[in-house]
Amino acid sequence: MTIEKKEVEQRMKHFETVCRDEGIKLTHQRIEIFREVAHTGDHPDADQIFRRVRDRMPTVSLDTVYRTLWLLNDLGLVVTLGSSRERTRFDANLSSHHHFVCGQCGFTHDFYSNDLDNIRLPDSVGTLGEIEATHVELRGVCRECLEKGR
Amino acid sequence: MTIEKKEVEQRMKHFETVCRDEGIKLTHQRIEIFREVAHTGDHPDADQIFRRVRDRMPTVSLDTVYRTLWLLNDLGLVVTLGSSRERTRFDANLSSHHHFVCGQCGFTHDFYSNDLDNIRLPDSVGTLGEIEATHVELRGVCRECLEKGR
């Protein structure tokens, strides 16, 4: 799943702006690593990102990829997903979206829904703290696995 | 957070029934490990469970704890939570509930809501696959962290 060129450019611009504002140096490595995450919608993990970036930039190291990804996460430029047992995966899609997770193959598909973005929460949650984001996660079996299973 | 005695007993009963039905041996270790998860509501990780069980059963080993927890998970007796960067945590609360996760301290509070259990999903998700469970995750900052921050 590839992100539209226009969207990728927008994400790159935003990334550069945030780095400048924060006094973070724009190194080749960081640019290529962010570009890699920004232009895919398939939630790669650190190792996958490492391999893909290495194709274009053979000297890059895995630990730089890790350091950069967590930096991007701290800067709010990427988000992590992936539950406990699997590796951490990264996503540069910052617009409000929800997830359908296949319990069989682990694949996570994004989906959008205005209704879900605006769910009404029970008053009781106000006691727990301040809510910043609401995220719906559907667990199930994806079409591909359903077909394989039969 | 401690679970009511009655509820714990119910969980233990269910655990024993499932094990018998599946031909899984009811060893001391398994009983104590499940009891430990069943009687707490604070989502402990494998190591915490190990330490707590070891207090009562000094010979238990960490790998047995892991093996048992994943077995319980496969049997549908516990559920895992905890996102990528943190250790896997375990929960024996099987009734439909949702989570409030504090982005600061990582603490996950359970909460209940009939409305959320029955959210209406957009038709489009039908194309993704078969949905088994809907789970709402709220991200924010918990009361404790809010107070510390100020």
Next chain:
DNA sequence: TTTAATGCAAAAGATTTGCAACATG
């Protein structure tokens, strides 16, 4: 008694860190 489960110790992964060399602003 038979088969599955445990404990131990060692292995395997994934991720992180210290430090000298290097590139960015």
Next chain:
DNA sequence: CATGTTGCAAATCTTTTGCATTAAA
């Protein structure tokens, strides 16, 4: 030029595995 960043290699931390011993049914 000063400082932050990288690459390397080694360390760390969590989780898993092989195997001989032990315990449940």
